[in-house]
Amino acid sequence: MLTHAAPRPAFAPHLATRDAEDAGHAIVIGAGLGGLASAMRLGAKGWRVTVIDRLDMPGGRGSSITQGGHRFDLGPTIVTVPQGLRDLWAACGRDFATDVDLRPLDPFYEIRWPDGSHFTARQDTDAMRAEVARLSPADTKGYEKFLKDSEARYWFGFEDLGRRSMHRFTDLLKVLPTFVRMRADRSVYAHAARRVKDERLRMALSFHPLFIGGDPFHVTSMYILVSHLEKEFGVHYAMGGVAAIAAAMARVVEGQGGQFRMNAEVDEILVKDGRAQGVRLVGGTVLRAGLVVSNADAGHTYTRLLRNLPRKRWTDAKLARKRWSMGLFVWYFGTRGTAGMWKDAGHHTILNGPRYKGLVRDIFIKGRLSGDMSLYVHRPSVTDPSVAPAGDDTFYALSPVPHLGFKHPVDWRAEAEPYRQKVLAVLEKQLLPGLSSRITSSLVFTPEDFRDRYLSPYGSGFSIEPRILQSAWFRPHNVSEEAKGLYLVGAGTHPGAGLPGVIASAEVLGTLVPDAPFHDVAALPLAAE
Incomplete structure (x- = not known):
């Protein structure tokens, strides 16, 4: 259980003044996975950390909701590169395996097409061949x-x-020859199409950017790295869901002396003389700090939390010109007495609609809600019985949809229920026959919920889309140009979205922030230095 008065690290009593105490205090905005990882990294460096989040539990998009005896993981469900989490725990003097029960999945997932064909993804190379x-x-x-x-x-x-950080322009110049040699200008789909001819295989090898909010027909081919990432590290599930990882991270932070202020929203990052001084909460409470880390969406950080600061690079106009990731329609539902049914519906299933390129174009380019759909179906109860009452099942079905930033955005108040009915029809026809009569619990999230719950610009599911000119140096940097002592982590900054990406953003933060305490906040680095 989160506490709000955890003991301070040993260095705190030795600070001579209140100003010195503030200098050794770090505020993390947002208890998402990137924010929690950042708090752990800062705590390991001796900072006295306060994590602030508007939700009632840690995890952000990786939190959960329990309804009717079913626990619904709201966001990420796949854990890849567990070594990143092990390294994070080790940096804090802890053992990840002691705190989290991670189970490898075999197969990873099954991809199905309307013609009845399927492709089963596994870690074993011979099985994939x-x-x-x-x-x-x-x-x-x-x-x-x-x-x-x-x-x-x-x-x-x-x-x-x-x-590593990519906040200097020279960092970009150094890697440009490699980008050119690896044809980073080519899309993921275009690269797959050069290697295989079968359209089903082209889809199976190119759809992964959708897991981080990218259009496979426009996202840089650098993201084909996911295929090796899965093969090298496997695909895992955390017992208790990703929310269990978030809860374990929060316990580490508290063990370091960090504090959590849940049900509290940051209204503004306070900047004076070019330096972040702390934050003001909704309601007026001011918290002072020597540095501020924002795990809020980069767009929200700059356009809302720094709204009163004249910005040099990340202006409202520049952010408005960015391409944002798609929105998500997610239907969470529980079923009664189905634990022994639907034996061919595993932990992860991808159901393809009749179109691939056309559907992706409707979502990312035209901003149109299509009549057809492709679905990612999550059935954690086949691995983790704790997600549902005995004999029952817990599911979620996710459909990529347009974000809310198009000229004529989808009116989800009118479309949510008709669209859910369409999702139900696809599930009954292709995967879960008889589903309608088995449903006992139901919850729907639309892009409007992502906007309102997570303060995500345009209700996007994964922040700024990872196109080539929106990646690396072109992406919001981990160390802000706008204020000294301000850092950014999470999906909207470098290296990008996805569980490995947001954990890595905190690792980058750890290389940028020096050890605490700081008696002189002027020692904190600026991106330009």
């Missing part, structure tokens, strides 16, 4: 080349760029 050969024998050699391409981009894009 066999799947490719079963669908399209002529594409086996091309698939081997794709795996090599994926590994090369993993080492460069994830292990190199993704684990």
Whole structure:
């Protein structure tokens, strides 16, 4: 259980003045996974940390809601690169495996097409080769080349760029030749299409950017690294859901002496003489600090929390010109007496609609709610019985939809229930026959809920879309140009969205922020330095 009066680290009593105490105090805005990881990194460096969040539990989009005996994971469900979490725990002198029960999944997921064909993704390379050969024998050699391409981009894009700050323009100049050599200008889909001919395999090798809010037909081919990432580290599920990881992170923060202020919203980041001085909460309470870390969406951070600060780079106009990730329609539902039913519906299933490119174009380019859909279906109860009453099941079905920033946004007050009915019809036809008569609990999130609950600009599911000119140096930096002592983490900043990305953003933060306490806040770095 979160406490609000945790003991301070040992250094605090030795600070001579209130100003010195403020200098050793760090505020983290947002208890999402990036914010929690940042609080852990700061606590390990001796900072006295206060985490502020408007929700009633830690986790942000990785939190959960319990309804009718069903626990619904609201956001991320797939854990990849668990080594990032192990490294985070180790930096705090803790063992991740002691705090979190992580289970490897085999298979990872199954992809299905309307013609009845399917593709089962596994970690074993021979099993994957066999799947490719079963669908399209002529594409086996091309698939081997794709795996090599994926590994090369993993080492460069994830292990190199993704684990260091990219806030200096010289950082970009140094990596440009590699970007050119690896054809980063080519899209994920275009790269897959060069290696395999079967359209089903092209989809199976190119859809991964949708997991982080990107259009596969426009996102840089650097993101084919996900295929190697899955193969190298596997796909896992945390018992208790991602919310269990968030709760474990909060316990580490409290063990370091950090505090949580839940049900509290930051209204403004206070800046004086070019330095972040703390925050003002909704209601007027002021909290002072030597540094501020924002895990709020980068767009919200700059346009709302720094609304009274003249900004040099991240102006309202510039952010309005950015391309944002798609919205999400998520239907969470529980079923009674189905634990032994639907045996071919595993933990993760992807149901494809009749169109791939056309549907993606409707979502990202036209901003139109299509009549057809593709669904990601999560059934955690096949792995974790605690998510549902005995003998029952817990599900969520996720459909990518347009965000709210188009000229004629979807009116979800009118469309939510008709769209849910369409989702139900697809599920009954393709995966869960007889579903209607088994539903006992139901909850729907639309882009409007993402906007209102998470303060996500345009209700986008994953912040700024990871196109090539919105990645690395072009993305909001981890160390802000706008105020000294202000840092950004999470999906909207470098290296990007997804569980590995937001955890890595806190790792980057750890390389930028020096140890506490600070008696001179002028020692905190600026991006320009």
